[in-house]
């Protein structure tokens with residue numbers, strides 16, 4: 001399987017040509033899903049005892065299967081949280097795979113982990129966390145949130161043995177991402193959601209939420225999760241006053257910045273995150289607003305030792321990694337995975353190549369596109385801005401439209417290959433949501449989409 005034959009050479013040329021063409025194309029064809037039966041009818045069985053050949057398999061992918069996907073980096077893909085990995089990061093993703101580095105322990109992965117840690121050092125510096133804080137790359141925001149929750153609960157149980165065996169409880173707001181509830185389920189913890197009158201969670205509301213807990217529930221409270229940029233509206237909780245309450249109540253303070261974390265690098269909005277430097281843990285997704293290819297999340301801890309107490313795995317065959325001869329930073333000790341792709345490497349290469357200033361500029365572009373879109377919306381008779389643009393999210397309504405009309409509009413634009421923009425709900429009303437990430441999106445792209453709203 002590993003001998004270099006002509007088939008492999010041809011396949012490699014195909015792959016490189018495809019990759020170069022694809023990353024040079026800033027407006028790739030907007031694909032759309034097909035039913036599985038239909039795809040099967042076109043490509044047939046691809047995994048067979050003899051194999052169908054690399055050229056053939058690649059052709060099926062290039063000519064059929066990739067067309068049944070939506071390129072997340074299309075400049076008019078403004079739905080969910082899109083992404084726009086840099087060309088440098090994509091190319092280095094290939095290098096990451098080719099280098100076959102095991103990213104769990106320093107002993108095997110030192111050179112690669114060094115690269116990851118250089119990128120991590122910059123991320124940590126954006127948070128303002130004190131000396132000693134550090135983090136590790138994960139498969140995404142969900143895994144980062146889970147890793148932080150596991151560390152928080154372990155600290156809560158280690159601190160007071162009466163908490164061992166108690167079902168833990170965390171407080172968050174209605175704006176929190178669905179992964180918070182989902183991961184609480186994984187660790188069998190309860191979640192209480194606080195309604196935010198002022199849209200972002202404040203320390204006062206958090207304190208009221210804690211005061212309203214029955215004593216038995218207050219005794220189960222192990223963490224508060226605030227959001228640094230809600231996915232739906234780009235809202236940042238009032239981190240400073242939340243930090244005050246967490247300190248006073250002695251509960252772990254986690255900030256989920258999976259989407260908004262990139263904006264920590266943007267001077268125009270950095271002040272909105274004040275208080276984040278007092279967090280116990282932070283989630284940031286480089287595969288969202290830091291232009292990394294999938295998948296790349298990050299979890300950062302104020303006190304790494306607490307994470308190690310929770311995550312370090314023990315096994316006879318792993319003992320060598322703890323030996324002085326293999327001494328170094330072991331990513332496996334700080335998050336839920338053992339074997340892991342060294343997924344911070346593409347981010348590192350791109351940061352090293354472009355420098356952090358380019359990142360600042362690209363993130364500021366997303367923020368500025370959101371402001372420009374908001375202004376254009378205000379200038380159009382048939383549209384109404386719901387709230388000012390926040391980070392890179394814009395929410396607005398098309399006057400007099402029903403939820404059905406929003407849905408039809410989404411599908412029509414997608415079918416015609418123009419754009420992917422999806423509706424969301426805001427205070428129970430169906431509205432349109434733009435989320436800007438791609439710095440190649442232009443004002444003309446925004447106009448093209450707004451023009452389809454009649």
Ligand SMILES: Cc1ncc(COP(=O)(O)O)c(C=O)c1O
Pocket residue numbers: 081139140141142143145177179227229230231256257258259260285297
């Ligand atoms: C605020 C927030 N947290 C967590 C997540 C989950 O991240 P991932 O999809 O990388 O697991 C998202 C995803 O959009 C998010 O926006």
